[in-house]
Amino acid sequence: xxxxxxxxxxxxxxxxxxxxxxxxxxxxxxxxxxxxxxxxxxxxxxxxxxxxxxxxxxxxxxxxxxxxxxxxxxxxxxxxxxxxxxxxxxxxxxxxxxxxxxxxxxxxxxxxxxxxxxxxxxxxxxxxxxxxxxxxxxxxxxxxxxxxxxxxxxxxxxxxxxxxxxxxxxxxxxxxxxxxxxxxxxxxxxxxxxxxxxxxxxxxxxxxxxxxxxxxxxxxxxxxxxxxxxxxxxxxxxxxxxxxxxxxxxxxxxxxxxxxxxxxxxxxxxxxxxxxxxxxxxxxxxxxxxxxxxxxxxxxxxxxxxxxxxxxxxxxxxxxxxxxxxxxxxxxxxxxxxxxxxxxxxxxxxxxxxxxxxxxxxxxxxxxxxxxxxxxxxxxxxxxxxxxxxxxxxxxxxxxxxxxxxxxxxxxxxxxxxxxxxxxxxxxxxxxxxxxxxxxxxxxxxxxxxxxxxxxxxxxxxxxxxxxxxxxxxxxxxxxxxxxxxxxxxxxxxxxxxxxxxxxxxxx
Amino acid sequence: xxxxxxxxxxxxxxxxxxxxxxxxxxxxxxxxxxxxxxxxxxxxxxxxxxxxxxxxxxxxxxxxxxxxxxxxxxxxxxxxxxxxxxxxxxxxxxxxxxxxxxxxxxxxxxxxxxxxxxxxxxxxxxxxxxxxxxxxxxxxxxxxxxxxxxxxxxxxxxxxxxxxxxxxxxxxxxxxxxxxxxxxxxxxxxxxxxxxxxxxxxxxxxxxxxxxxxxxxxxxxxxxxxxxxxxxxxxxxxxxxxxxxxxxxxxxxxxxxxxxxxxxxxxxxxxxxxxxxxxxxxxxxxxxxx
Numbered sequence: 090x091x092x093x094x095x096x097x098x099x100x101x102x103x104x105x106x107x108x109x110x111x112x113x114x115x116x117x118x119x120x121x122x123x124x125x126x127x128x129x130x131x132x133x134x135x136x137x138x139x140x141x142x143x144x145x146x147x148x149x150x151x152x153x154x155x156x157x158x159x160x161x162x163x164x165x166x167x168x169x170x171x172x173x174x175x176x177x178x179x180x181x182x183x184x185x186x187x188x189x190x191x192x193x194x195x196x197x198x199x200x201x202x203x204x205x206x207x208x209x210x211x212x213x214x215x216x217x218x219x220x221x222x223x224x225x226x227x228x229x230x231x232x233x234x235x236x237x238x239x240x241x242x243x244x245x246x247x248x249x250x251x252x253x254x255x256x257x258x259x260x261x262x263x264x265x266x267x268x269x270x271x272x273x274x275x276x277x278x279x280x281x282x283x284x285x286x287x288x289x290x291x292x293x294x295x296x297x298x299x300x301x302x303x304x305x306x307x308x309x310x311x312x313x314x315x316x317x318x319x320x321x322x323x324x325x326x327x328x329x330x331x332x333x334x335x336x337x338x339x340x341x342x343x344x345x346x347x348x349x350x351x352x353x354x355x356x357x358x359x360x361x362x363x364x365x366x367x368x369x370x371x372x373x374x375x376x377x378x379x380x381x382x383x384x385x386x387x388x389x390x391x392x393x394x395x396x397x398x399x400x401x402x403x404x405x406x407x408x409x410x411x412x413x414x415x416x417x418x419x420x421x422x423x424x425x426x427x428x429x430x431x432x433x434x435x436x437x438x439x440x441x442x443x444x445x446x447x448x449x450x451x452x453x454x455x456x457x458x459x460x461x462x463x464x465x466x467x468x469x470x471x472x473x474x475x476x477x478x479x480x481x482x483x484x485x486x487x488x489x490x491x492x493x494x495x496x497x498x499x500x501x502x503x504x505x506x507x508x509x510x511x512x513x514x515x516x517x518x519x520x521x522x523x524x525x526x527x528x529x530x531x532x533x534x535x536x537x538x539x540x541x542x543x544x545x546x547x548x549x550x551x552x553x554x555x556x557x558x559x560x561x562x563x564x565x566x567x568x569x570x571x572x573x574x575x576x577x578x579x580x581x582x583x584x585x586x587x588x589x590x591x592x593x594x595x596x597x
Numbered sequence: 598x599x600x601x602x603x604x605x606x607x608x609x610x611x612x613x614x615x616x617x618x619x620x621x622x623x624x625x626x627x628x629x630x631x632x633x634x635x636x637x638x639x640x641x642x643x644x645x646x647x648x649x650x651x652x653x654x655x656x657x658x659x660x661x662x663x664x665x666x667x668x669x670x671x672x673x674x675x676x677x678x679x680x681x682x683x684x685x686x687x688x689x690x691x692x693x694x695x696x697x698x699x700x701x702x703x704x705x706x707x708x709x710x711x712x713x714x715x716x717x718x719x720x721x722x723x724x725x726x727x728x729x730x731x732x733x734x735x736x737x738x739x740x741x742x743x744x745x746x747x748x749x750x751x752x753x754x755x756x757x758x759x760x761x762x763x764x765x766x767x768x769x770x771x772x773x774x775x776x777x778x779x780x781x782x783x784x785x786x787x788x789x790x791x792x793x794x795x796x797x798x799x800x801x802x803x804x805x806x807x808x809x810x811x812x813x814x815x816x817x818x819x820x821x822x823x824x825x826x827x828x829x830x831x832x833x834x835x836x837x838x839x840x841x842x843x844x845x846x847x848x849x850x851x852x853x854x855x856x857x858x859x860x861x862x863x864x865x866x867x868x869x870x871x872x873x874x875x876x877x878x879x880x881x882x883x884x885x886x887x
Binding site for chain 2: 179180182183184185186187188317318319322323324325327328348351359363364365368369371373377378387388390391394395396439
């Protein structure tokens with residue numbers, strides 16, 4: 090028996106005994122160890138271990154399992170909620186920092202859900218995307234300050250672009266995959282994402298965990314990350330990627346480092362991260378060679394030198410001063426600024442950081458885009474918006490607010506089976522996603538996962554095209570930064586002023 | 598209007614390798630400083646580049662071209678602050694001689710070559726270095742060997758702050774930093790593997806070490822020739838007497854260092870060493886509530 094705890098189970102596992110065929114599949118499927126079989130082969134649940142991930146529910150051949158919220162009543166208190174009481178009890182029992190996974194589950198204002206898109210009527214005809222070409226292709230990278238078109242060699246031949254461009258990443262749709270490290274997710278997840286990125290004409294991101302040798306065939310569709318722990322970072326790794334991302338911060342945990350516990354450093358993770366098995370992989374909070382914009386420039390150009398001048402992305406968490414920081418990042422020479430909003434996901438973060446630090450991506454996009462425009466340097470870097478992008482509607486709105494493309498992470502995992510139980514940090518993921526236990530990781534067939542992720546990207550791309558048609562433009566570029574095509578419903582005036590969006594009901 | 602070729606203003610951009618996207622690579626065009634290449638002279642397998650006034654980007658391109666052409670020694674003369682020398686170069690049997698003071702991030706991400714600096718060096722030497730040897734005849738700046746995973750750095754003189762930060766070992770790779778002089782604060786911070794030796798040679802009124810030595814250290818070992826006070830140490834480490842195995846290892850590394858820098862190893866080894874090591878490899882193992 091576990092030690093006595095005040096924290097009662099969050100869920101109740103209800104088994105329909107008449108339907109149950111005693112096959113034992115629930116015992117096998119549950120990564121949390123909820124079930125054991127009694128003397129009569131009946132599965133008996135330990136409710137306290139259930140994460141409501143629905144793995145057993147999905148795989149029960151008799152459809153005999155239901156997971157319910159524990160109806161246990163607590164004396165109502167808006168101030169000292171039952172969730173807060175449970176947190177106090179857990180900490181009183183352990184003395185530890187509360188850890189969690191995924192993005193915040195707190196009911197903060199979701200600005201995307203208060204933004205409405207425009208559409209054409211009567212005088213400005215809409216476009217039918219099923220019959221007319223709709224351009225979603227997006228180029229990420231530094232654009233020239235001006236371009237020059239000449240004619241032949243000055244002899245009046247056909248026109249050609251004389252300005253020489255910096256290298257660009259070409260996306261077939263304005264979506265990139267967010268950085269998720271091998272270690273936080275399984276190798277099969279990495280394989281699936283790499284295949285899906287290639288099939289979808291976009292890029293996956295290794296996160297800070299190195300690049301497994303199995304992914305090398307996909308390296309043209311991979312962005313490799315260089316974070317403060319420098320795990321798995323070496324010259325070949327930097328050269329393997331289509332681009333390199335310097336991770337300064339993460340939306341779910343701005344200002345703090347990472348910590349992959351030794352239990353998750355198995356042989357494969359050890360090889361890829363290039364650290365011994367069983368040791369803690371500690372990513373320091375800052376890069377210790379970056380204490381200023383000038384230092385960031387130094388690392389950006391060290392990477393450019395080491396890679397033959399590939400595009401360098403800099404990922405920052407959206408914090409209060411994000412506009413000024415992004416300006417500095419662009420001036421430091423970044424080709425892409427990756428903004429990660431505070432609702433972004435994580436494999437593990439202290440709950441206090443995840444739930445209380447940072448600002449929403451919607452506001453960050455708007456203020457960064459505006460700042461870079463005001464300073465005349467918007468062309469020098471692309472903006473990728475991430476951290477709270479949940480749907481194709483969010484992507485369209487983010488682009489209208491000023492982003493070039495969006496980064497998506499959680500939704501890709503959901504496509505592969507994740508049920509957002511927020512227990513990634515435990516390493517027990519029954520869906521085989523955020524775990525390194527071989528009996529669990531083998532559940533995710535990379536090809537199946539890649540197909541589902543590709544399907545999602547294809548579906549979202551169609552939806553984005555539909556919206557573009559309704560708005561009356563035929564290229565995603567035409568919507569970029571076009572806040573006039575957005576209206577706010579139920580936002581306060583200050584927020585509307587900050588994001589540069591008028592209230593619904595106000596015409597042009 | 599049809600512009601003549603002279604009147605076309607070319608927008609300066611950086612050079613680029615052809616990417617996967619099919620975009621043509623950009624080249625250095627007008628407006629870049631130090632566009633002129635350094636004069637190259639060949640002397641058998643050794644190529645000299647006169648680096649005076651040459652922009653780092655151009656200089657490093659020249660170095661890579663010579664390496665690609667099979668030169669075994671590249672001697673850079675009149676170096677004055679050019680950054681990223683040796684950065685990202687993967688090559689065995691290559692020596693880069695730096696005559697002058699190189700700029701930051703010397704040998705960053707380097708994998709194999711030997712770099713010998715005949716003067717002082719600046720910050721960020723051997724940043725995330727994988728393999729190779731860096732010898733500095735003078736002093737070196739801050740953050741030597743950040744995230745270094747393998748190879749050796751031998752600095753004859755003093756070093757700055759945060760040296761050996763987050764060094765780590767892996768498999769056969771085992772980074773070593775030996776410093777002839779003194780070091781500032783945060784020596785070996787976050788250190789996860791490898792070895793550092795601090796010798797404190799020469800006359801100086803400066804202390805051997807600054808404060809916060811080994812803060813956050815959870816792997817590897819630091820040997821110091823001389824005494825360290827408790828208040829100088831991070832809370833994760835302690836000083837103990839070296840074991841016989843430690844002493845043998847100190848002798849091995851110090852002998853090699855003395856050979857490279859021309860010190861008398863008998864004299865260097867005649868003073869006692871202390872060993873700084875972490876209490877635990879899992880400093881944060883009990884921090885969290887699950």
